[in-house]
Amino acid sequence: MLTILGKRASTRAFCDGISRRNFLKIGSLGMGLSLPQLLAAEAQIGVRNSNKSIILIYLVGGPPHQDMFDLKPNAPSEIAGEFHPIPTNVPGIEICEHMPRLAGMMDKLAIIRSMCDCQPEHNAYQCYTGRSQRKPPVPAGGWPSLGATVSKLQGPMDPSVPPFVSLCYTTTHGPYNEPGPGFLGVPHSSLRPLGPTRHDMVLNGITHDRLDDRDSLLSSLDRFRRNADASGMMVGMDAFTEQAMGVLTSSKLADALDLSKEDPKVRERYGTGDTKVMIDGNGAPRVPQNFLTARRLVEAGARIVTVNYSKWDWHGASYGTIFDRQREDHPVFDKALSALLEDLHDRGMEDDVTVGIWGEFGRTPKINKGVGRDHWPRVSFALLAGGGMKTGQVIGATDRLAGEPVERPVRFGELFATLYHNLGVDVETATVTDLHGRPQFLVPDGAKPIHELV
Numbered sequence: 001m002l003t004i005l006g007k008r009a010s011t012r013a014f015c016d017g018i019s020r021r022n023f024l025k026i027g028s029l030g031m032g033l034s035l036p037q038l039l040a041a042e043a044q045i046g047v048r049n050s051n052k053s054i055i056l057i058y059l060v061g062g063p064p065h066q067d068m069f070d071l072k073p074n075a076p077s078e079i080a081g082e083f084h085p086i087p088t089n090v091p092g093i094e095i096c097e098h099m100p101r102l103a104g105m106m107d108k109l110a111i112i113r114s115m116c117d118c119q120p121e122h123n124a125y126q127c128y129t130g131r132s133q134r135k136p137p138v139p140a141g142g143w144p145s146l147g148a149t150v151s152k153l154q155g156p157m158d159p160s161v162p163p164f165v166s167l168c169y170t171t172t173h174g175p176y177n178e179p180g181p182g183f184l185g186v187p188h189s190s191l192r193p194l195g196p197t198r199h200d201m202v203l204n205g206i207t208h209d210r211l212d213d214r215d216s217l218l219s220s221l222d223r224f225r226r227n228a229d230a231s232g233m234m235v236g237m238d239a240f241t242e243q244a245m246g247v248l249t250s251s252k253l254a255d256a257l258d259l260s261k262e263d264p265k266v267r268e269r270y271g272t273g274d275t276k277v278m279i280d281g282n283g284a285p286r287v288p289q290n291f292l293t294a295r296r297l298v299e300a301g302a303r304i305v306t307v308n309y310s311k312w313d314w315h316g317a318s319y320g321t322i323f324d325r326q327r328e329d330h331p332v333f334d335k336a337l338s339a340l341l342e343d344l345h346d347r348g349m350e351d352d353v354t355v356g357i358w359g360e361f362g363r364t365p366k367i368n369k370g371v372g373r374d375h376w377p378r379v380s381f382a383l384l385a386g387g388g389m390k391t392g393q394v395i396g397a398t399d400r401l402a403g404e405p406v407e408r409p410v411r412f413g414e415l416f417a418t419l420y421h422n423l424g425v426d427v428e429t430a431t432v433t434d435l436h437g438r439p440q441f442l443v444p445d446g447a448k449p450i451h452e453l454v
Contacts, residue, residue, distance in 0.1 A: 050303075051157060052353070053304065053353050053354070053423075054150075054303070054355075054422070055291075055306075056128070056304065057294075057307045058128070059312050060309065061314075062312055063312040065379065066373075067373075069381045070402050085097065093111070107392035108341050108345065109383055109392070110391045111381060111394045112394075113396045115379060115410055116378065118361035119134060122176060122360060131412070139435065139440065146419060147306060148182060150423060151181075152188050153432070160301075161256070161297075164191065164306075167294060167307045190306065269335070272287075272288065275287050283310060284309060284310060291336045292343075303423070315372040316369075322372040344386055354384065355384065356419060361376055363376050364403075378403065393452065396408040396409065414443075421449040
């Protein structure tokens with residue numbers, strides 16, 4: 001084990017006189033293996049042999065399936081609402097009239113209309129982990145997210161780019177926020193570059209040569225460590241050391257986050273939004289340019305990129321009618337998502353990058369007195385694209401009121417099994433170890449990938 005020590009400190013020091021902020025250890029992970037040995041062992045069993053990635057987009061608050069991708073024009077007016085379906089470029093598939101760009105590329109999308117096991121309350125947990133907190137037993141520490149699990153199993157694709165990057169904004173409503181790494185612990189947390197640590201991803205005048213000096217190393221990492229400590233990310237400092245050094249000694253991650261390096265015509269295709277405007281005060285901001293940032297990150301080598309997008313909790317009344325809100329939101333979403341899919345195909349990335357879009361539940365068939373729709377966990381939708389999947393199809397169906405699945409119900413476990421499959425992970429054999437040393441499968445109830453897609 002290598003220990004790099006800074007100056008002794010008179011306050012807040014350990015028994016050897018070294019301050020907590022002035023030591024950096026590279027090596028022991030508590031298992032008798034140094035970090036290089038562990039990396040070599042993982043490489044030997046093939047956990048880093050995939051160059052596949054996922055962009056997971058969480059539509060905060062529960063989007064209305066019957067006003068977006070499962071319209072029921074023949075239902076009574078209090079069910080059908082104000083919007084009309086339009087044909088897509090796949091015969092027989094129709095979607096909302098306010099998403100014409102996506103309609104023109106439906107051959108690149110798969111719609112699941114029969115998600116059937118949603119939690120009834122606002123909670124992002126299931127959207128990021130594929131599991132319900134309501135279904136025991138939940139292991140100590142909680143279930144890890146998709147990003148944390150992939151970080152554990154596959155590690156970084158590129159040493160200068162973390163395997164798991166979150167572009168999610170912190171919301172004032174706690175359950176909307178992305179859950180942590182669960183029992184896998186802090187070393188497999190996401191890098192969150194939208195906060196102040198983004199400014200510390202460059203050396204700020206310190207040359208690579210000066211990194212040979214231990215004092216310069218500690219100085220260059222100091223602000224990165226301090227900001228991360230404030231959010232509790234640096235408890236597992238050993239696991240972050242190599243990642244931090246890779247970030248600091250390469251411009252790859254910083255360049256991926258710098259949209260000024262992108263062609264202005266491409267940026268315009270995605271659209272823009274204000275990062276400081278939270279929809280209804282407690283959702284995520286409507287920032288379509290994060291779809292572009294996500295594409296740049298997976299292109300740079302990130303395996304998992306998560307995005308939380310806008311606010312879809314439209315009960316009506318004080319929020320305005322659900323249809324007014326959708327006339328505002330759908331065209332922005334349509335433009336951004338279609339630009340992302342076009343980009344992936346134009347760059348030859350459509351087989352390597354899976355895009356998944358969903359919220360925590362659907363919306364009530366009947367429009368309420370406030371001209372909105374309420375929570376409806378019985379059925380919702382999911383969109384999938386890329387990943388070499390069989391797109392241009394609809395999976396599942398709902399009844400005439402869009403209230404119950406009547407054909408091919410799909411569970412979150414199957415959805416996440418499909419994501420793991422696209423990354424080259426076999427969910428029937430792969431496990432991660434919980435805090436009690438027990439192996440845990442990655443998806444619940446023996447779920448398998450959606451056979452219609454893979």
